[in-house]
Amino acid sequence: MRAREGIRARIAIVVAVFGAMAAAAILLAPLVGSTPIRLTRVFDRSIPYADNVDAQVFFVARLPRVVAAAIAGSGLAVAGVVFQALLRNPLASPDTLGVASGATLGAMLVITFHLGFEVLGIGATPLAAFAGSAGALAIVYAIAAARRRGTSAMVLLLAGVALTNVLGAVERFIQIIADYTETLRNVRWMMGSLDVGGYTEIVASLVPLSIAFAVVLSLPRVLDLISVGADAAEARGVDVRRAERLALVGASLSTGAAVSLGGPLPFVGIIVPHIVRLLVGADHRLVLPASALFGAAFLIACDVVARTAFGAVEMPVGAVTAILGGPFFLWLLFRRLR
Amino acid sequence: MPAALEAAHATFSYHRDGARAVDDVSIAVPRGAIVGLLGPNGSGKTTLLRLLAGTLTASAGDIRVQGEPLPALSRREIARRIAVVPQDTHTAFDFSVIEIVLMGRYPHLGAFELEGAGDLTIARDALAATGMSALETRPFNALSGGEKQRVVIAGALAQRADILLLDEPTASLDLAFQLEITSLLAELNRARGVTMVVSTHDLNLAAALCTELVLLKGGRVLAHGPTEQVLDAAAVRSLYGVDADVVRHPRAGHLTVVPLARA
Numbered sequence: 053m054r055a056r057e058g059i060r061a062r063i064a065i066v067v068a069v070f071g072a073m074a075a076a077a078i079l080l081a082p083l084v085g086s087t088p089i090r091l092t093r094v095f096d097r098s099i100p101y102a103d104n105v106d107a108q109v110f111f112v113a114r115l116p117r118v119v120a121a122a123i124a125g126s127g128l129a130v131a132g133v134v135f136q137a138l139l140r141n142p143l144a145s146p147d148t149l150g151v152a153s154g155a156t157l158g159a160m161l162v163i164t165f166h167l168g169f170e171v172l173g174i175g176a177t178p179l180a181a182f183a184g185s186a187g188a189l190a191i192v193y194a195i196a197a198a199r200r201r202g203t204s205a206m207v208l209l210l211a212g213v214a215l216t217n218v219l220g221a222v223e224r225f226i227q228i229i230a231d232y233t234e235t236l237r238n239v240r241w242m243m244g245s246l247d248v249g250g251y252t253e254i255v256a257s258l259v260p261l262s263i264a265f266a267v268v269l270s271l272p273r274v275l276d277l278i279s280v281g282a283d284a285a286e287a288r289g290v291d292v293r294r295a296e297r298l299a300l301v302g303a304s305l306s307t308g309a310a311v312s313l314g315g316p317l318p319f320v321g322i323i324v325p326h327i328v329r330l331l332v333g334a335d336h337r338l339v340l341p342a343s344a345l346f347g348a349a350f351l352i353a354c355d356v357v358a359r360t361a362f363g364a365v366e367m368p369v370g371a372v373t374a375i376l377g378g379p380f381f382l383w384l385l386f387r388r389l390r
Numbered sequence: 391m392p393a394a395l396e397a398a399h400a401t402f403s404y405h406r407d408g409a410r411a412v413d414d415v416s417i418a419v420p421r422g423a424i425v426g427l428l429g430p431n432g433s434g435k436t437t438l439l440r441l442l443a444g445t446l447t448a449s450a451g452d453i454r455v456q457g458e459p460l461p462a463l464s465r466r467e468i469a470r471r472i473a474v475v476p477q478d479t480h481t482a483f484d485f486s487v488i489e490i491v492l493m494g495r496y497p498h499l500g501a502f503e504l505e506g507a508g509d510l511t512i513a514r515d516a517l518a519a520t521g522m523s524a525l526e527t528r529p530f531n532a533l534s535g536g537e538k539q540r541v542v543i544a545g546a547l548a549q550r551a552d553i554l555l556l557d558e559p560t561a562s563l564d565l566a567f568q569l570e571i572t573s574l575l576a577e578l579n580r581a582r583g584v585t586m587v588v589s590t591h592d593l594n595l596a597a598a599l600c601t602e603l604v605l606l607k608g609g610r611v612l613a614h615g616p617t618e619q620v621l622d623a624a625a626v627r628s629l630y631g632v633d634a635d636v637v638r639h640p641r642a643g644h645l646t647v648v649p650l651a652r653a
Contacts, residue, residue, distance in 0.1 A: 059504045142482050276485075281480070318586075333485075334483035
């Protein structure tokens with residue numbers, strides 16, 4: 053995969069292979085569940101929809117959740133790729149930098165206090181999540197920019213830990229002042245849950261996600277150059293400041309879209325880009341589309357595990373990604389420190 | 391014919407009203423020359439290189455490339471004329487050697503254009519010129535310091551710029567690699583006519599490689615001229631405060647600097 057074919061062919065192969073993987077996940081995951089259904093019956097046109105129980109279970113009960121997983125997985129994976137390239141650090145991601153916590157706080161405020169507003173077709177929850185992630189990112193970035201040349205991976209990750217804790221404290225305070233049912237909803241959502249219950253939330257998150265992807269997918273080559281050195285990129289004709297701003301807005305938007313749907317799903321933004329890089333190499337023209345598609349498939353798979361691993365008792369999908377991601381993160385850390 | 395690269399009264403400070411890192415510097419780099427920038431730490435070598443590369447903009451005075459002022463050119467246009475080799479290059483990701491070199495084609499491609507067969511030929515040619523063809527598919531991060539520097543130089547060559555700016559290109563290399571990179575640069579200058587500006591702390595490298603020297607101290611030009619005329623014991627003393635013998639080495643055929651004591 054890595055060498056011979058030209059870049060054009062490699063992009064086509066990557067999009068086809070990972071696209072097929074994502075499509076398969078979206079079609080097959082809804083088949084898993086307590087009521088068995090068959091794909092052939094779901095798409096059987098001879099049965100009217102009103103009588104087709106399989107189709108109803110597929111489209112009404114299960115597909116929204118699968119699509120939510122696809123969007124959230126995709127958004128977090130893409131944000132992870134962008135952060136890693138800009139900070140030249142494979143441990144950077146929405147959750148390790150505290151950006152996901154910012155998004156969580158924003159979304160939580162909207163959910164708890166029933167704030168309803170809409171700007172340019174973007175709903176309140178994704179919008180607040182975006183504002184939260186952008187705010188957290190501004191703090192992290194100020195730390196990074198303060199000592200631009202010397203900011204080590206450790207400083208940023210520790211800043212992320214501090215930020216996550218401070219924001220977490222505010223989140224818990226809001227839970228305490230909220231009423232009981234809201235708290236239960238919030239807790240479930242903070243653990244990561246993709247049980248969106250319908251297509252409304254999905255549609256609301258699609259706008260910010262589309263904007264984010266449009267922005268980020270215009271930048272892969274620039275990310276390649278910046279990941280080898282900001283000064284060197286500048287000397288090759290890249291407008292580094294402009295590219296960084298665009299990339300950070302894109303990453304905040306896609307983190308916001310993802311978190312507003314599924315809560316802060318830990319480590320998705322680290323695991324997915326890493327597996328993808330092992331498979332396709334470092335070129336962001338391959339890594340970005342592959343991560344967007346593989347992120348979708350990955351989180352769908354995690355959610356199937358969350359739904360089915362313990363029979364009737366459902367695990368929060370955030371617990372699944374955390375259990376997978378924690379050891380993975382440590383492995384990466386030790387590999388880098390070696 | 392205008393100089394390849396030229397600074398006229400260039401001045402720059404990193405902080406408003408702060409000390410001038412580069413102070414009223416005027417130099418001309420003739421086509422085909424190898425100009426060495428010498429000076430103690432903090433003398434403004436790197437800042438001057440960044441001004442010449444257009445990645446910093448002079449607060450007063452101007453920089454011209456082939457007679458045209460830098461601000462009149464786009465970043466890409468500048469990059470098609472001037473390539474930069476940083477002191478050392480790290481990447482967190484597993485790019486292959488050829489991928490690193492192909493990044494040099496960036497200023498020649500449109501925003502969404504993918505590099506084609508022609509670009510690959512140019513990149514391979516650059517690898518051949520730096521003796522790195524055999525390592526084309528190897529991961530960049532697995533290379534030694536000297537090999538990495540060669541690959542980065544190949545990337546600069548793939549940029550097809552006439553002017554190469556090198557910031558202490560041998561600083562992190564051992565003796566063998568220092569010699570190797572030095573002779574590579576001399577060869578590229580001779581065979582391809584690449585004009586170079588090289589900042590360095592290595593006086594002997596400067597003496598062996600450079601046709602002209604610019605001595606910088608406190609952001610100002612102390613002296614500028616042909617290596618043979620500029621490099622002497624007085625120059626070394628005023629730059630570094632070090633007593634040194636500067637003699638022509640019989641076998642090397644160029645000046646050599648032997649530091650003796652702090653002056």
